Amino acid sequence: MEKKIGVYICEGCGIGEALDLEALSEVATGEFGVAVCRKHAFLCGEEGVQIIKSDIEKEGVNSVVIAACSPRVMYDVFDFGPDKLLERVNLREQVVWCHPPNDEDTQMLAEDQLRMGITKINDMALPEPFRAEELSKDILVVGGGLTGLVAAREAAKAGYRVVLVEKEAELGGYLKRVYKLPPSSPPYNELKDTGIDELISYVTGSELIKVYTGATVESIEGAPCMFDVTIRKNGGSSRERVGAIVLATGSVPYDPSGLDGLGYGKFPDVVTLQQVEEMFLSDSVKRPSDGGEIGGVAFVLCAGSRDENHLPYCSSACCVEALKQAKYFKDRNPDMPVYVIYRDIRANGVYELFYKEMQKEKVFLIKGEVKAVEDDGSGKLVLTVDDVLTGSPVMTESVDLVVLATGMVPTTAFGEPYRQVQSQEGQDEMQVPPDVILVSNILNLKYRQGPELPALKYGFPDSHFICFPYESRRTGIYPAGSVRAPMDYARAVDDATGAALKAIQCVELTAQGMAVHPRAGDMSYPEFFMQRCTQCKRCTEECPFGAINEDEKANPLPNPTRCRRCGVCMGACPERIISFKNYSVGMIGNMIKSINVPDEYEEKPRILVLACENDAYPALDMAGLRRLEYNPWVRIIPLRCLGSMNIVWIADALSKGIDGILLLGCKRGDDYQCHFIKGSELANIRMTKIKETLDRLVLESERVRVEEVSISDYYRLPQILNDFAEKLEELGPNPYKGF
Template sequence: MEKKVAVYICSGCGIGDALDIEQLSSVATSDCKAPICKTHPNLCNPDGVKLIQDDIANEGVNSIVIAACSLRVMYDVFNFQGVVLDRANIREQVVWSHPANDEDTQMMAEDYVRMSVTRVNKSELPDPYKPEQEMSKDILVVGGGVTGMTAAVEAAGAGYSVILVEKEAELGGFQKKVTHKVTFPYKEITANDVDRLIADVKKNDKIKTYTGAKVEKLVGGPCVFTASIKQNGSVAEHPIGSVILAAGWQPYDPANLDKKLGFGASPNVVTNVMFEELSQSGQIGRPSDGRAVRNVAFLQCAGQRDPQHLPYCSSVCCFTALKQAIQVKQKNPGSNVFVVYKEMRTPGQGEDFYRKAQQEGVIFVRCQDPEVKVSGRELMVEAHDELLGEKIVLGDLDMVILATGMVPVTAFGEDFKAKEKKEGEEEKSDVPADAILVSDVLNLEYRQGPELPGLQYGFPDSHFICFPYESRRTGIYAAGPVRRPMGTAGAVEDAAGAVMKAIQCVELTSQGMAVHPRVGDLSYPEFFMQRCTQCKRCTEECPFGAINEDEKGNPLPQPTRCRRCSVCMGACPERIISFKNYSVAMIGDIIKSINVPDEYEEKPRILVLCCENDAYPALDMVGLRRMNYNAWVRVIPVRCLGSLNLVWVADTLSKGIDGVLLLGCRHGDNYQCHFVKGSELANIRLSKVKETLDRLVLESDRVRFETVAITDYDKLPALLDEYAERLVEVGPNPYKGY
């Protein structure tokens, strides 16, 4: 469209006191050729907003620059439909973080106006993506346990049709094997009421249930998924909007436990899961002969929190042991029941249940390394009691119950891919035997694999702080013990949370919008295929599996899967991928719009390419706390550092800018990147920048990568100042003035 640009400069919040507003307006009209430039003492109040709205309606303004506060605030106020809009942050990152009425501060504000006008001139209004096929808002729930059934009931209650798939012949999952449970307020054990939840599912006409079934194939993306469900030899296809993975868990294989725990040495050494099966009859008898038990020992953390088995805590085992110990005491009040533990983990009001077990007469022994001794029919436990400071022997035991942990029903990820263990092959110590499974839950037809990518321990990858339930496959949300170890109370909460994410996904996608974290973004990647070299980097580097390939290696984008991170844009060496409001060329032009003083003026320039998720808000927080940093800095927020194209580094240095600093999220095992791999990919790409620097005959110190969390704001001023000092040592960029 033909652009008519208007620049609006706010003089409130101290901006007018710190800057020459008249000079700033002159930059907008003279340097940037904006036909309209207006100032206002408080742009975000109704009068200021009306000023902008009147110009849109009466003056034909369709491209707006608001030079005021950060784009992270007042986004609901400055929300004008049908116009290209950009925000020049001259409050938090200029006047609140630099000296007032200073030449360098003024130059910084002027540069931000130039950069912002360039951005709107190079942007187009995005058109929401509308697929050719009809979009579905139905929700597929995989797994018919407590999590899956709760999710189905919650989704149906919100008005959405649900397809529920359970691999077993009956609904209920593991809870069908459990006679009693512990519920809030955690003071008594109660009869399991899973049958009531099953009845709720069966009578709900919005829920179509498949039992004894599996998802044979899942193709497409949010709102355009097609699920092929196999049941009794026949296959039914359903259009699906989003998916909740509630496939549940399985117990860790006790055969892998250390021999000193006694499993297999006596039939009377059982697991906590086997105990539940034994108690189904209503009697708790010794497995070897069925005799009522009198002396019982529960051993906690059997293989858990152990690098050789399960390195994590399964969270429910302490509650389960307390419940089972109370069951034994209630069946036989005269019995001796011992719980041998490392640490009792009953947080919050769960402490009341721990007291309940004490009141029932359960005896607790703290020991880090107990040993089970089996001699003929005799069964005993040797333990060093840390509280008594001496070794004790629990003898004449009828049963020992080992608290084995929870493993996701199918282990996910690179280390847990479907592989058959070859005969005679040695077991890897860091991969549990349970993980050597054929992956067969979702059966995605994705170039990146048939299941969800996973974390180190086989749970589907989900950023534990910023977006629980999210997986790396857009529109597929994990919930319940398949996501992380949890009990039924946690599973019910998890189910409701995942349903809200699934509903959000179908509603946003049906409008052509992105889901978390760029919620509401209407742009999507466009491919100029005539220049594609089939290098496959976009498909390999996309963190979310949003691009498949045809038989010739051409990318096949699936826009409803796209999170708009722009990692594909940064990956493409031919620069054929762009967004209407974000492109390689656009950022290049913004860099070129920065005014670079002559070297004799001794005013170096530093370009900061800054992740919009953590580093940019951290810089805002520096301003909010009135902390100062070097005025040579010019910040360009980017969607993700994974969108970095190395041509930006070349553009920056050839422009005469003295240094390039990349501020991104932490990467690695405990990554903090909202787009999973973006920061890591930027670091990898930057390792190849030496070639660019050598070609330009420039020092490698001019380009640096730093990881920044939002909580690191207090470290940023020193980091920026130290980097500026290093550039002074290196000397001016020899390309200044060219």
């Protein structure tokens, strides 16, 4: 499109009082020759917006640069339609609110930020949404237990067709083997029915839900809105095209056979929570050893949980399940002695009231660790407990039944680890730890990156511990219920509803050619200039979301509807053949080159800050909101993800004469913050190649630094920026200034 650029500078929020706006206007009209440049006292007000709309209508402006507040605010006000290009220049939070007013350095910073904004819009093109044929908005639910049934019901209630696949012959899952549920309504002293039969009746009776029982998913090919699912049943197979997938295969109880220290397998009257449910469901509440009456019960919580030798995590629901079963026994015989030995009681929310009810019913609660389970000589069992409160060992009365509250293990955590195979070429420079993908027979994805969802800590296939519940690292596939994280029944219902809504969001946005998350609504997608591809596999190896397959010649095969628009592939590509219409290697390089770098005699160093838009850039905004002052030598360019950083930008900046580059990315690790999973990790790995660039340019490696920040670390940023500036002063000016 032939661009007609309009630059609009706001005078409000202190901008007009802190900057020479005439000089700013001269940058736009004199240096760049923009067609329209206007100033307004209150640009986000009705009159200011109307001026812009009038120029679009009467002057033919189709590319708008707003020099005002952060792009993270007023985005709805400055929305002029998908057929207009828009760029925001942050003069408020990152210039006038964090630097001295009417200062030469502050003015130079504002002018450089405007230069970069105009340069960027010059290089931008209108995104063209990806449109595919035969798109489906149907939703596949894998698993017919509580979570799967609720997800299917909620999606159908919203008007979407659902395909439900359950491997067992009947629906209901684990809940079919449960006697009662904990109370969920006042006064929280009565157990409630499971309601599973009514839920099954709704699902099987819905015209929008197609149910496969005794069936498995043989394979899944394709991408969101284009998933082709092969379902195996009774020796035959059926094909379904769906738009999104809810994985609701649940969890299984931890195998207690290794808990011989608690008497399991040694004494027949040591059982699990699941065995107690079966006793009450069949109305056969007897001692397993001899069929005798049960006159006393002891529950052992955290049996094998929170234990590095077994399950290192808490399974969340075991405490309340044990209290619920304690009530089973108390309801049959109020005088029966019932012990609950616990390390900690997890009875949050309204379960606290149920916990207090069980105290009133004289359930004995002992905080401690079971050291031994022994036969008392009469066939009954005695427990020796290290009591935390008394600091001494205590023994329970003789009981007829010991119940182990074992944890839950996700159904995705079975099989031998399947690891991605990394290419031999360049392996020394790219040591990205591969995802662990566990072989199973649940989804059987036809993805180059493996047949199942990548498993995170403890084998759960969640996507992001902090920001994105329900999501996995495979776009369009949403784990829900206890396959995603340990949870109780009530939370599983909420989880199922959330996953169904996520699946609906996925199919609706994908059908419009938009990204789903976290850049929801983004209509750009990566384009590949295949003529220069060297089949190095860097893009397929590094994509955190499995968005790129490979053909038989190792050429990348992008799947645009799987893509989350992070740009990691763009940063990975050594040939720079991957770009977006509104985000490319050349665009950021030109923005860097547009910075006005004073010569060394002016003693005004320049620092390029490449900031992740998800945490680092908002943190910089937060510093401005709190008027935290920092060095004005910085020039900030937001990146979609630090993992999209291409090392050519480092060479561009240093060749330009910029004195230092600070890469601000999200935190990483087990409880990672990176919205795109591996951004900061990849940036750190690429630092090894950056050192090669610096050595080639005969420059100090200290001129490039990586810092990890979360949005709440805004208060650290002035110190980080100022310390880096001091280090650069020690190193002296970049010798490439003026060349």
